[in-house]
Each structure stands twice: as structure tokens, then as C-alpha cells.
Amino acid sequence: MEKHLSAVIGIFKAEETEFTKDTALMTTTSAKDGSFSFAKVPYGKWIVREIEQPKGFVLDEKAYEVNISKAEQVVEIEIVNEYVHGNIRLTKVDAEYPDNKLTGATFEVYKDTNENGKID
DSSP, X not given: OOOOOOOEEEEEETTOOOOSTTTOSEEEEOOTTSOOOOSSOOSEEEEEEEEEOOTTBOOOOOOEEEEEOSTTOOOOOOOOOOBOOOOOOOOOXXXXXXXXXXXXXXXXXXXXXXXXXXXX
């Protein structure tokens, strides 16, 4: 079963500096296809910002400025999330002489699909 990767998005007053669920005018959770919407946003200037990123992704901290100036106006915003990634550095050493680095070793890296910290 594929996990649902959802983000929580908030809409905030234009002068807001703290972006949390508590300070948001409204919040929504992105759909399975990544789309999200806010209905009946009042006239004025607002900030749209991601509050919680999907698991495995970096939070988009960009503040998207929105100006609602007419009835039934639709504003399109695209929030792009980057995967969390890092590097792995391994060194093979002699068990009896740890200062002696060994060459030619082959390592395999596995994804912990059930996240229990063990190779299953």
C-alpha cells in the first residue's frame, strides 16, 4: 500500500512572522495528488506557507504572498518539496589493527522499509 504523502499548508495575515497552526487563519492538508485549496478567503493580502512537510521531504519555508482583490478570484501557487538526502561515508578497518585501513571492501546499503531499524 502506497503511503499518502501530505503536507499541511496555512494561510496567514500578511504581517505574521510565526507560521504555526495556531497563528494560521486557516489550514488545509494537501490531497494525494499534492493539490490544496482554501475556500472563502477574505479580501486582502495574505501569506500562504507550508507548516508541515510530507515525511522524507524538506519543509518549504518560502512565504507565498497572495492578494485577494476581487470576488471568486483564484490564485495558483506551486510549493515544491525537496527530498531529504545525505551522504554515507564508510571505512573498512582491520579488527585487530583499527589504524590499518583496508581497501577493496564492498558495502551494500538497504532501505529500512518498515522503519524498525533492523534488516528484515
